[in-house]
Amino acid sequence: MFRSGNYRLITRTSSALSPRSRRTAALLAVGALTVAVTSACAHATAGTTSDVGASASSSSTNSGTPATSLRLGYFANVTHSTAITEVANGTLAKDLGSTTLSTSIYSSGPTEMTALLSGQLDAAYVGPSSALSAWTKSDKQGLTIVAGAEDAGxxxxxxxxxxxxxxxxxxxxxxxxxxxxxxxxxxxxxxxxxxxxxxxxxxxxxxxxxxxxxxxxxxxxxxxxxxxxxxxxxxxxxxxxxxxxxxxxxxxxxxGNFATTNLVVATSYLQAHPQTVAELLDAQIATNTWITANPSAAQTLIGAQIKKLTGSTITAAEIARAWGEEAVTNDPLVSSLSTSLAHAVATGQLKNTSLTGIFDLTLLNQELAKAGLSSVPTS
The missing domain is CATH 3.40.190.10 (Periplasmic binding protein-like II)
Structure with missing residues (x-):
């Protein structure tokens, strides 16, 4: 059940399966689900031209050592479809190979970012304003936005x-x-x-x-x-x-495009384990491709997972309506963060600051290229 503040459900999955070719089999298995929900809305990948400079950082290669574990936070929301799906269908665990995956479910971004900055999480799907606030509170050292996940919604x-x-x-x-x-x-x-x-x-x-x-x-x-x-x-x-x-x-x-959910990684984790972050991005890219191609099956899966994670039933009509309001994407819509910052400044929640260094899309564009997909704008 939900409760005030954050709620957390911890699951642990370890896998010694490293070949990424098995990811396709997992996605096809999910696609064989009996579809109980239909939707005329395509959950299409979005992208825009961006204005904010993104850093070209030290994660330009997959050097470093694989991490022994990845602790990932996300919400049981439709706007976190990527995370829900890649965890539920095993895509992320398989791409991580021998790296142990553990997940924590949150109901609000600031609480989730407190967990990330305090060392309880290595990566998280979170709204841009919460990520921006945590980044500034950590003297611009605590986290890095490495990908988008959701547009609008x-x-x-x-x-x-x-x-x-x-x-x-x-x-x-x-x-x-x-x-x-x-x-x-x-x-x-x-x-x-x-x-x-x-x-x-x-x-x-x-x-x-x-x-x-x-x-x-x-x-x-x-x-x-x-x-x-x-x-x-x-x-x-x-x-x-x-x-x-x-x-x-x-x-x-x-x-009509604005970032609702981005993927952030603790900066120290990104620097130490770029190979593991690349595997996380591989799972996201494959998952978003599957969601876009299979909207009805994805709705069924996500509705069932939200019920499993929260104990609360989301009706088919609610899922279908929500689906038409947002879209999965790998693009963090860099330029929208400047606007989010300006809004936070105008409402007295943050001070104006340079956003240089908050984005590092090097690994994302590297993995998109490997998947035969277009890169996302870095500025």
């Missing part, structure tokens, strides 16, 4: 009585956690609408950080007026909570 859902931004004064709007990606987006959007908020919950509109499951319950009970949430929680508020979308975040970004 967040909305402001409100009750039926609210039909415009002008009605939000005095209302209470929830989001996952203070300082997370949706929290920054919500506070900045409210600022553009002329509203004040405070980090303590004051101002014209009360922003109330809650665990996503708690937010759904509060919304259904009429105790909050809306929430800015990632998928599938936005869809759950629409389907189960009978709410409606006031703001689809895609409408606020050029081309």
């Amino acid at each position: 967040a909305e402001l859902v409100v009750n039926s009585s609210i039909t415009s931004a002008a009605q939000l004064k005095g209302k209470t709007i929830a989001d996952p956690q203070l300082g997370n990606t949706q929290d920054v987006a919500l506070r900045y959007w409210l600022k553009t609408q002329g509203y004040t908020t405070t980090l303590q919950g004051g101002g014209d509109v009360t922003v109330q950080p809650e665990a996503n499951a708690t937010t759904l319950s509060l919304f259904k009970e009429g105790k909050i007026d809306g929430a800015w949430l990632p998928e599938p929680w936005a869809s759950r508020l629409v389907v189960e909570g009978k709410g409606h979308v006031l703001v689809d975040e895609k409408t606020l970004w050029p081309g």
